[in-house]
Amino acid sequence: xxxxxxxxxxxxxxxxxxxxxxxxxxxxxxxxxxxxxxxxxxxxxxxxxxxxxxxxxxxxxxxxxxxxxxxxxxxxxxxxxxxxxxxxxxxxxxxxxxxxxxxxxxxxxxxxxxxxxxxxxxxxxxxxxxxxxxxxxxxxxxxxxxxxxxxxxxxxxxxxxxxxxxxxxxxxxxxxxxxxxxxxxxxxxxxxxxxxxxxxxxxxxxxxxxxxxxxxxxxxxxxxxxxxxxxxxxxxxxxxxxxxxxxxxxxxxxxxxxxxxxxxxxxxxxxxxxxxxxxxxxxxxxxxxxxxxxxxxxxxxxxxxxxxxxxxxxxxxxxxxxxxxxxxxxxxxxxxxxxxxxxxxxxxxxxxxxxxxxxxxxxxxxxxxxxxxxxxxxxxxxxxxxxxxxxxxxxxxxxxxxxxxxxxxxxxxxxxxxxxxxxxxxxxxxxxxxxxxxxxxxxxxxxxxxxxxxxxxxxxxxxxxxxxxxxxxxxxxxxxxxxxxxxxxxxxxxxxxxxxxxxxxxxxxxxxxxxxxxxxxxxxxxxxxxxxxxxxxxxxxxxxxxxxxxxxxxxxxxxxxxxxxxxxxxxxxxxxxxxxxxxxxxxxxxxxxxxxxxxxxxxxxxxxxxxxxxxxxxxxxxxxxxxxxxxxxxxxxxxxxxxxxxxxxxxxxxxxxxxxxxxxxxxxxxxxxxxxxxxxxxxxxxxxxxxxxxxxxxxxxxxxxxxxxxxxxxxxxxxxxxxxxxxxxxxxxxxxxxxxxxxxxxxxxxxxxxxxxxxxxxxxxxxxxxxxxxxxxxxxxxxxxxxxxx
Ligand SMILES: *[C@@H]1O[C@H](CO)[C@@H](O)[C@H](O)[C@H]1NC(C)=O
Ligand SMILES: *[C@@H]1O[C@H](CO)[C@@H](O)[C@H](O)[C@H]1NC(C)=O
Ligand SMILES: *[C@@H]1O[C@H](CO)[C@@H](O)[C@H](O)[C@H]1NC(C)=O
Ligand SMILES: *[C@@H]1O[C@H](CO)[C@@H](O)[C@H](O)[C@H]1NC(C)=O
Ligand SMILES: [Zn+2]
Numbered sequence: 001x002x003x004x005x006x007x008x009x010x011x012x013x014x015x016x017x018x019x020x021x022x023x024x025x026x027x028x029x030x031x032x033x034x035x036x037x038x039x040x041x042x043x044x045x046x047x048x049x050x051x052x053x054x055x056x057x058x059x060x061x062x063x064x065x066x067x068x069x070x071x072x073x074x075x076x077x078x079x080x081x082x083x084x085x086x087x088x089x090x091x092x093x094x095x096x097x098x099x100x101x102x103x104x105x106x107x108x109x110x111x112x113x114x115x116x117x118x119x120x121x122x123x124x125x126x127x128x129x130x131x132x133x134x135x136x137x138x139x140x141x142x143x144x145x146x147x148x149x150x151x152x153x154x155x156x157x158x159x160x161x162x163x164x165x166x167x168x169x170x171x172x173x174x175x176x177x178x179x180x181x182x183x184x185x186x187x188x189x190x191x192x193x194x195x196x197x198x199x200x201x202x203x204x205x206x207x208x209x210x211x212x213x214x215x216x217x218x219x220x221x222x223x224x225x226x227x228x229x230x231x232x233x234x235x236x237x238x239x240x241x242x243x244x245x246x247x248x249x250x251x252x253x254x255x256x257x258x259x260x261x262x263x264x265x266x267x268x269x270x271x272x273x274x275x276x277x278x279x280x281x282x283x284x285x286x287x288x289x290x291x292x293x294x295x296x297x298x299x300x301x302x303x304x305x306x307x308x309x310x311x312x313x314x315x316x317x318x319x320x321x322x323x324x325x326x327x328x329x330x331x332x333x334x335x336x337x338x339x340x341x342x343x344x345x346x347x348x349x350x351x352x353x354x355x356x357x358x359x360x361x362x363x364x365x366x367x368x369x370x371x372x373x374x375x376x377x378x379x380x381x382x383x384x385x386x387x388x389x390x391x392x393x394x395x396x397x398x399x400x401x402x403x404x405x406x407x408x409x410x411x412x413x414x415x416x417x418x419x420x421x422x423x424x425x426x427x428x429x430x431x432x433x434x435x436x437x438x439x440x441x442x443x444x445x446x447x448x449x450x451x452x453x454x455x456x457x458x459x460x461x462x463x464x465x466x467x468x469x470x471x472x473x474x475x476x477x478x479x480x481x482x483x484x485x486x487x488x489x490x491x492x493x494x495x496x497x498x499x500x501x502x503x504x505x506x507x508x509x510x511x512x513x514x515x516x517x518x519x520x521x522x523x524x525x526x527x528x529x530x531x532x533x534x535x536x537x538x539x540x541x542x543x544x545x546x547x548x549x550x551x552x553x554x555x556x557x558x559x560x561x562x563x564x565x566x567x568x569x570x571x572x573x574x575x576x577x578x579x580x581x582x583x584x585x586x587x588x589x590x591x592x593x594x595x596x597x598x599x600x601x602x603x604x605x606x607x608x609x610x611x612x613x614x615x616x617x618x619x620x621x622x623x624x625x626x627x628x629x630x631x632x633x634x635x636x637x638x639x640x641x642x643x644x645x646x647x648x649x650x651x652x653x654x655x656x657x658x659x660x661x662x663x664x665x666x667x668x669x670x671x672x673x674x675x676x677x678x679x680x681x682x683x684x685x686x687x688x689x690x691x692x693x694x695x696x697x698x699x700x701x702x703x704x705x706x707x708x709x710x711x712x713x714x715x716x717x718x719x720x721x722x723x724x725x726x727x728x729x730x731x732x733x734x735x736x737x738x739x740x741x742x743x744x745x746x747x748x749x750x751x752x753x754x755x756x757x758x759x760x761x762x763x764x765x766x767x768x769x770x771x772x773x774x775x776x777x778x779x780x781x782x783x784x785x786x787x788x789x790x
Contacts, residue, residue: 001204001273001336001391001479039500041221041283042343043425046352048497048506050425051515053125053222056492059512061200061529062662062679063491066448069458070488071125074118079137082115083144085177090148091155091165103477105177109196109203111178115141117210117482123222124489125217138219142228145216147233149175170249173238175212175231175364183209184242186271188261189252204337206274206300209239211482213280220287229287234355236284239277240292243299263304266341267329268613273337274300276415278344282351297348302341305329310342310360315367317393318383318720332392335380336479338414339368346422362427365419369435371396375602375612376446376619376678376688377439378408378463379416383722390462396719400607403465403689410460411483415445424508430576433508435552436494440509441531442619444487445481445679449473458681459484466689467633468625496524504547506578510536510593520544522585531618531677532662538591546585549578550593555616558596565590568767599648599666601638601692606716607734611691613653614667619678620653620666621686635693637670639736640700644751644787646743650790694736697776700786704779706772708734711765735762735776748784755780 034552043049058064060324068245084100085107087093100106105114119141126134151622153172155161160168174180183205185192195201213235219228245256266272281297284290301307305326309316317338321331342361349357372394373379381402390407417439424432449458449471458473461480475481496515497506505517510530511606516523522542530536538548552560554576571580581591597616604610610633613620626634641652648654653675656667666675677686697704721727733741738758745751760774768776 012671045424048425057514058492061512086148090151090163091161105477113208113211116215119215120218121485123218127222171241173234184247202215202271204273206277210275210277266302267326277342281348282347310364313363377443381407397605400604400610405464405466406462408463410447410480414483442678449681459557470683470687506549534597536593539590540585548581556595558598562596563592583723620675623674625685630691633691635691640698644745699783
């Protein structure tokens with residue numbers, strides 16, 4: 001979102017939910033949930049649907065450790081702090097000595113947003129393990145907020161309040177930590193813009209309405225709070241009037257809002273940021289059956305620019321300043337302002353909206369992933385030569401040249417994977433889940449410090465891409481501090497999905513967990529230490545026919561082995577797909593999965609020499625501060641260590657052991673650098689990307705003396721010019737990159753053949769002379785000993 005120069009933005013996440021239920025704990029671990037007849041929330045009408053959060057329990061491991069740290073903060077935090085600002089607006093007293101949370105929940109123009117996030121986190125924390133304290137806090141807050149709403153509405157008929165509560169509402173039903181006017185003034189006739197003046201500016205007023213509504217709706221889904229639903233319905237009635245009739249008490253009022261007025265509102269930088277406001281109203285429509293709520297959701301359509309371009313698949317996230325589609329949008333769009341809007345479009349689609357709502361969401365996502373996504377799962381970067389607001393989208397395919405100290409705002413990833421997950425419910429392409437997994441185990445897990453605090457959420461805002469920068473934790477009252485409380489209390493939400501007809505179970509993630517599928521009387525227990533380990537075991541309780549679809553991660557190139565009751569399955573497991581086990585299951589059936597991790601190098605789209613080290617799903621960061629050489633990146637050589645198997649983990653980047661916390665540690669042969677998983681949350685200097693330094697063509701210790709030249713792939717290739725960087729450029733993969741991309745080699749002969757064909761291609765492209773080619777091939781032929789695996 002941004003505050004004068006940094007913005008916030010974030011959205012809570014709405015979990016699945018196809019029903020809610022109240023948890024009863026019977027003995028240890030048994031969950032009984034009473035399901036509603038209809039599915040609610042994301043994917044409510046989709047071919048694949050989530051399970052309610054209370055039907056999946058997170059087991060012990062990395063994510064449970066992260067969850068428990070945030071839960072201890074949420075548990076200890078004084079919930080009365082959240083009511084102070086609401087009470088002020090309602091004209092209700094506050095206990096002495098209780099202050100608002102602070103950060104942006106401080107009486108400034110974003111106040112109220114953190115209250116919504118906290119309520120979502122409370123209901124998730126409760127539904128997870130059934131600890132009463134979370135529900136007690138939540139019920140109290142809902143009750144108090146309902147009282148605030150009533151007090152404000154009572155003034156509608158002329159009962160004047162005093163002090164901060166002396167304003168008279170334009171419509172009944174408003175609830176907020178700020179006067180109603182802060183929302184209404186965004187529209188005509190005032191068109192308030194983003195800024196800090198409490199009387200004239202606005203700051204993402206509908207974003208805050210969204211957070212509060214989301215928090216209350218989640219309380220309804222997760223804890224069956226009818227009071228929460230009651231408050232939400234009144235808020236939605238208010239929203240309907242605010243977005244149709246508008247600011248009617250203003251002297252210059254000209255009549256109802258038009259489509260044109262709405263378009264003008266939503267392109268406004270930050271002021272017009274509405275989070276996923278269009279996501280909650282279709283849900284309220286589904287629950288209540290009142291079509292006016294679906295109409296409100298459509299009022300948020302960003303029709304003047306982004307919606308239409310997304311339907312037509314024209315990537316306009318960054319444009320040149322002379323060709324700005326829309327009257328008010330800047331040349332570069334704010335990432336987290338716009339990503340959640342597409343989650344809302346999906347929700348409209350799910351509740352009867354046209355196909356174009358789905359097309360817009362799918363196309364938009366493809367502009368972001370992979371074209372603007374860092375290997376960490378982060379999105380949003382700098383823009384060389386133009387400006388340094390890292391909350392904005394960078395140019396398409398601008399990765400290596402978009403890294404900055406600010407950039408990869410955590411709540412942007414929260415929303416990107418929320419969109420990925422929701423798209424998957426309609427379009428069962430495993431690539432969505434590959435990205436979800438990457439983002440979850442890296443950027444999201446890494447967003448929480450591995451320390452305890454009962455006073456501070458210890459969450460990240462930006463996760464710097466600049467090499468050698470430590471992560472910074474805190475974020476009371478910010479967007480990322482809000483979405484972070486949610487992310488760490490819903491780790492189990494995407495592990496399992498089911499087909500609408502219940503005939504298939506999708507296993508998307510390897511996370512220790514127990515699914516209690518109430519409708520089917522089936523329990524699936526997943527035991528795994530993933531991502532610290534690379535195997536998983538599933539035990540079935542219950543019986544019946546079912547297709548179990550196991551995700552075969554795109555990175556699982558070293559094999560994905562499945563056995564059922566000890567019998568190896570012969571199905572071919574293609575990385576980046578799902579493997580289906582169709583049978584009639586019975587109690588005691590066991591599925592075992594092994595998916596060996598391996599070291600893999602990933603190159604940035606725009607600069608192939610700018611790379612990351614991956615270990616299965618995990619990005620491995622280099623610990624320490626690089627020198628100023630190599631542009632301030634660590635420079636690492638790896639090819640000289642490789643054998644015919646091309647396996648980096650055997651020679652170039654070897655596992656050194658396991659930390660006390662249970663995390664794998666590695667060391668590079670070149671430079672002896674310590675390398676460890678991204679998810680570790682401490683304050684050490686770390687680098688995600690490094691520069692690959694491979695000056696000569698070498699085969700083991702044999703140096704040909706010939707430069708390891710690049711193929712000219714015309715990189716970088718940006719759709720909008722980036723100042724200071726020629727585009728298209730002359731970059732591309734190096735000769736050795738192209739050779740080793742073919743590994744493993746079955747024999748030395750096969751290796752020499754690959755070297756020969758690649759060298760021939762470089763000669764044809766004018767990169768190597770015939771003489772250089774001959775020398776390279778001759779040296780490769782001499783390298784049999786060098787390249788023989790140990
Ligand atoms: C949810 O609450 C309603 C009353 O508001 C009640 O009738 C219903 O039984 C509750 N459902 C569950 C699953 O507890
Ligand atoms: C305002 O007063 C009228 C007349 O008494 C009543 O019908 C209406 O419900 C009141 N509205 C609110 C929001 O209290
Ligand atoms: C203005 O909007 C309201 C709905 O909130 C509607 O009832 C009314 O008819 C509209 N007025 C005009 C002039 O369109
Ligand atoms: C899945 O998505 C990827 C990336 O957009 C695309 O290349 C691939 O063709 C899709 N696969 C299917 C089966 O649609
Ligand atoms: Zn944020």
